[in-house]
Amino acid sequence: MITVEDARALLFDLVSPLNAETVPLAEAAGRVLAQNVSATRDQPPFAASSMDGYALKSAEVEQHAMFKVVGESAAGRRFEGTVGPGQAVRIFTGAPVPDGADFVVIQEDTDRRGDLLTITDDPGSKTNIRPAGIDFTVGTKITAPRILRPEDVALLAAMNIAVVPVRRKPVVALISTGDELVMPGETPGPDQIIASNTFGLKAMLENAGAHVRVLPIARDTVSSLGTAFGLADGADLVVTIGGASVGEYDLVADVSQNLGMERSFYKIRMRPGKPLMAGRLGDTAMVGLPGNPVSAMVCGYLFLIPMLRRMMGIEQALNPFQRAKLAEPIGKNGPREHYMRAVLSDDGLRACSDQDSSLLSVLAKANALLVREPHDPARPAGDQVQYLPI
Amino acid sequence: MITVEDARALLFDLVSPLNAETVPLAEAAGRVLAQNVSATRDQPPFAASSMDGYALKSAEVEQHAMFKVVGESAAGRRFEGTVGPGQAVRIFTGAPVPDGADFVVIQEDTDRRGDLLTITDDPGSKTNIRPAGIDFTVGTKITAPRILRPEDVALLAAMNIAVVPVRRKPVVALISTGDELVMPGETPGPDQIIASNTFGLKAMLENAGAHVRVLPIARDTVSSLGTAFGLADGADLVVTIGGASVGEYDLVADVSQNLGMERSFYKIRMRPGKPLMAGRLGDTAMVGLPGNPVSAMVCGYLFLIPMLRRMMGIEQALNPFQRAKLAEPIGKNGPREHYMRAVLSDDGLRACSDQDSSLLSVLAKANALLVREPHDPARPAGDQVQYLPI
Structure with a gap:
């Protein structure tokens, strides 16, 4: 033995x-990435506003300063001109910051009448601009192997990786x-x-x-x-x-x-x-x-x-054991490793009373396998033990 | 707000x-059981041997006792006769214990020559028999709602529930x-x-x-x-x-x-x-x-x-927060609840340094959301905090 x-x-x-294959991004969740993939673009691809407000020159920002609103930059439709002195551009979250501007005053700190914008409250020093490429840049890697979680799928999408190499x-x-x-x-x-x-x-x-x-x-x-x-x-x-x-x-x-x-x-x-x-x-x-x-x-x-x-090429092939306290004492173990059916609840781990290997009803109630080494001694409640969640 | x-x-x-529907058992894993289901049979449906050995009368069990082997009971093919005095029936794990027998001597404790069986070692007092219905009996319930785990699916199969009501x-x-x-x-x-x-x-x-x-x-x-x-x-x-x-x-x-x-x-x-x-x-x-x-x-x-x-009718609609120690200090929180992207590792929980809500690259590295109450004070490393695994 x-x-x-x-x-x-x-x-x-x-x-x-096993070999790699490619799947559409929509089917990649839960699969194992088989080789490194790289972003094909920068995100954001341009300096972008992180707030709804007005884009203007930081050197001109002070309370009570007034500006002429000369245009608008929305997500997907930038302002094509340049922001000059005394000018402001209406801007929305995620929209490209226009040339000439390096600051976004949030709309809550302003008063607008027609084309006339006044900074009514101290806008602080935060620019409210996300620099181009702050999330990732061309070539940023997602490294294999990894089991693709929903978050990875979102990131792959943002990187415009529409077809994914998986095991x-x-x-x-x-x-x-x-x-x-x-x-x-x-x-x-x-x-x-x-x-x-x-x-x-x-x-x-x-x-x-x-x-x-x-x-x-x-x-x-x-x-x-x-x-x-x-x-x-x-x-x-x-x-x-x-x-x-x-x-x-x-x-x-x-x-x-x-x-x-x-x-x-x-x-x-x-x-x-x-x-x-x-x-x-x-x-x-x-x-x-x-x-x-x-x-x-x-x-x-x-x-x-x-x-x-x-x-599937997962580096950590073994799910590591977890540790918990015994809620009830357990007897000594015999000469073989024993994976006892057990229930983990808020107060600790309890071995099921009947460990007969025919009892599916006991297994269905268990949520853990309590791991016993050969000849493990009897253990009192409170002892730390190892288990595998199931 | x-x-x-x-x-x-x-x-x-x-x-x-939502309404219930029925699915074949092979498609039930991960679904939510919509109503209680009951076993349609006893398991085991007969007293069954838990070991390979010989079925005989417990009153005759002692070291050096001798028996005549009169037949065989295998899983799926029982011995149809009755075990009389001085008789033994070869039996295998899971097979029905024949009438007249109430003890199974494991084969390692016997010596067999032709039809002659001798108990060579002390077989102890354990009968090695699983009583009929020890796992479950007709009417034993699996209660809804529950998310059906592999263990539940195995139990449903054993209960002969081939079609399962799920949400x-x-x-x-x-x-x-x-x-x-x-x-x-x-x-x-x-x-x-x-x-x-x-x-x-x-x-x-x-x-x-x-x-x-x-x-x-x-x-x-x-x-x-x-x-x-x-x-x-x-x-x-x-x-x-x-x-x-x-x-x-x-x-x-x-x-x-x-x-x-x-x-x-x-x-x-x-x-x-x-x-x-x-x-x-x-x-x-x-x-x-x-x-x-x-x-x-x-x-x-x-x-x-x-x-x-x-x-889906799951009673505990909210996945409960978990608790962990901070591996690094965190600053004070503002007036809003904050779900900080964080990484849980062996030494505790670390909030990611950039919490900007545009950063998918940060989210993909995180495996937890660190939960901050409004106006939660700055906390040193070692403080217990709440998190949601992601």
Whole structure:
């Protein structure tokens, strides 16, 4: 048996960053920028007023000074002339500051009658002008890799980058295995249950940026599993669920090895989710998850999401653990790392009372995995512990 | 001018929870459950083994005891007989425990030769049996409203809920206004800039669960704005960007009032984003955001996302503020609430040095809005402050 960290290192060796593709800006949010992009223009492209008011010469600004209003500069329609001595131009927020002017008096500090403008209040020393290029200039870079947030999308738009180079989405094929499984909406026999892992993992992996293909349930026969692997063709990552344990009916290892998979490991010293398998089938990475629903989901967080992040070229493939105080004491841990279902609330972190790896109802109430090292001692309430938000 | 809190209360009055619709389970992740749903079955539907091993009678369990293996129970294919005295049934994880058996000895504690099984190690007192219904039983509820996480989707699947009642996605129509704007990919004139708010807000609001329609840019004319409002037909929320200020070219208020909008307020005592307008046009809520990119995005976080959450029936419409320590001192605040762009890192929260509301490059570097109350005093490093993660 190997540690979670060692397992992750081996899993990372199975994948590499995918190619870049380009998408329209409107579809770039949430994708991973694949290469640096540069602004194609200055922002603002001209000195711009930051207020509604009057543009004039700073040397002439003083209380009670009077000016003749000679024109107007609006956003999108500048004043084409030059502001001379004793002259002012009506200006609006975002509009180009006309030649000859270097100061904007805000309208609240003025009185206007016809063409005659008087500065009625002390306008202070702030020019209310944004210099050209103060936000960015031609060549200002947005550096890759980064997951594009709404703010990045707005900035890309302002830079006039209409087509964005992003990493291709990893394609994941999910294969649930087992004679006991039927799909939601079917009527299970008395010995059967509903395939739940497939749907939970699909939601989880799509959240993390993957394109997920749900394949038909594979039965516990060589031919059914072979068919499922065939349908996975073209995926970057094939994930089997169930059938990776040691029972006679766990055929996934046999079938995948017959298909040429080089198996890279088998068991991880952790709870939940001990049996886990991985390898490569040609260009495709393959991971075999345990069939217990909670084990499969926890392994998804610990292994599959970091693999996806690695494929998408994200530098920090592991979401770092957070720290919180225990709201209730916890007992000592055994010899395996334990990722306990837990609830984080205002007063701290509480491990759920039943940690059985079959209990989806407990997992659905949890919002954190409390991380226990092997042989971690019993801990009182108030102790700082590590957790992974889920 | 009114406070952010008062503004939000008025905005909430403009919207109400949308109707429910049903979606296939595979599309339910991230949606808001609209009504309670109940399990249609017990899970597990039978007493099930939690380990690979042998099912037999607990009264006969002791080290060195011997049994005859009379059959096998696999997941999906139970042993149909009854386990009698001195008998054992090979059993795998998740398989039904046969009648007559009430204990599973794990295979690691046994030795098997042909049909003869010997308990070689003390199996302890744990039965390794999951009682029927220990995860959930017929009628166990998942309560609405809740945003469906991957864990919820897995639980819904296990409950055999193949079609899920969720709130309809709010449809938001975005109208950018201004003669100075062109769309990304176009070639702007010397007085023009690229429409960036539309794309940033689209990404933000889609993240929050909306379906966003980007409408053509409205020019600063009554007819162009009228056309845009016409194209917004059918939206639950119309958001205009720009044109809500006091300049002569800010036509949004005039046009929307001519269309019959009851304006509910106009200005909010906050930075950035002071001018803001809202009202109703028939069944449609309308919000006019300021045109400065940072103001528009901050108003999106503070006002639009809570409105969407209200429309989706989420009880906690406001994402609560978080708390962190200042990594650097901040100066005193003026008379308006201030949502400062800030960066949260391991050593605390740092306000960005330039808070001008035109700077998208600053916003894209920020990951938090530091919340300042009106007249908040200067604060030293180490002070606890409130922030909203972005």
